[in-house]
Amino acid sequence: MYTQILIAGFGGQGVLFAGKVLAYKGLEEEKQISWLPSYGPEMRGGTANCSVIISDTPVGSPIVSEPDILIVMNLPSLDKYESAVKSGGSVFIDSTLIERRVERTDISAHYIPATKMARDLGIPTLANMIMTGKVIRETEVIGMDGLRDALAKTVSAKHQDLIDANLRAIEAGFNYSE
């Protein structure tokens, strides 16, 4: 297995954090991992993305240009990366923020109203984790067991009290049926 994941959205949506959760969980599962963020003048409001590779074999280039899994949390990201997804790959779309459907027919598309779900659950900043939950459900790129340990490593020491909310969001996404 050599899974290439691209997560994209606005800065502030937790795109890099979602990638880190996948990476830490992959590490716990003794997989080979790379995590590469876009960096630059793109905090809050600009576009942000990160490349994550989870693999059984050593990771070559850490840059994901043809993702197996694309997670998009805004329209510009879907417009930009839809054509890049590997044939047979999957796209995960925050349908609260992106109204259009995927045009390609050779990839599977999943629509999750993550931003609305997060708001309804009282955890409005955790749409990223709802998306992550759905990705785990549909792709099995990482497992659900032991996610708490991975989260404990991802979340900074002073925010450890937020682990439960993150887990709740992941479970909500995992259990969401379209």
Added chain:
Amino acid sequence: MAKVLMKGNEAIAEAAIRAGCRHYFGYPITPQTEIAAYMAKRMPKIGGTFLQAESEISAINMVYGVSSAGLRVMTSSSSPGVSLKQEGISYLAGSDLPALIVNVQRGGPGLGGIQPSQSDYFQATKGGGHGDYHLIVLAPASVQEMADLTVKAFDLSDKYRMPAMLLADGTMGQMMEPVELPPESDGKAVEKPWAVTGTENRREHNIINSLYLVPEQLEVKNFERYERYKEVEKNETLFEEYMTDDADVIVVAFGIAARVSKNAITAAREKGIKAGLIRPITLWPFPSEAIAKAADRVKGFVSVELSMGQMIEDIRLAESCKKPVSLCNRTGGMIPSPEQVLKAIEDMEGGRF
């Protein structure tokens, strides 16, 4: 020890601390600021010095001071900041002082951009500052190597009394990978009888200096230094060979370019093209012998670089222009794609270059 996930920049900082470095001087610049941030957090807790200087020039001269006292010391920056340090680097070399300088490269020239680059190759390997001198230049291609080569750089620098440079790029600095951190050491394995540590009235003064007004003396100094450089070239050249045994086309690439090239080599092999990689780990000393040997059995070389073509000159010198060398590059903060490298391999294999 268990592996941890770390950014390349953080791995450099933690490895430096574990190598016994307790003095860091720097000035912030993207994409290496995490090194300074990490040092700012850790150094005060372990009795070390973190100091954000008023400029890069100031920081490198603080490095000169600590190194003169015989202690492990480092600075880090990115391309424009490293240009500012060149005077100090030349003085370190001229005074035979060990030190670690980290350059997490970004696109240039001038203020350039903040995206990854390898266009400081000339500056790192051919001088940069004035005068006859070399740095030991190490080029990591993974977060693990960011840690391991940091330790190596300190060790070699102490051993040969010359500054060492870790030449990384924005990708290596920003990416996270699992890393097994090196063991703790006090960094005092090499005796430094030349250091200015106070005579206690028991010995002659030690003088750290790069000024020699009598040309005969300066010439002797330079000759001596180059004898040491010869030893470094003989003993310390490092490189990785990947699928080169039967290769018709050999890609030469370091750092992130080597990572991309491995993908291209896998793709080429799937198409039946025998491609391989020589990855210089030390850029100075350059693995010239490995390239010269390979020249006898390959059709040609492809130099993959994030620059307008700098290392390609060293490849041509190494193989004495026996075989063609093509350039596959992007610049200004762009990174070649595996497809671009694959095409360059196919062109070389088919005699189109």
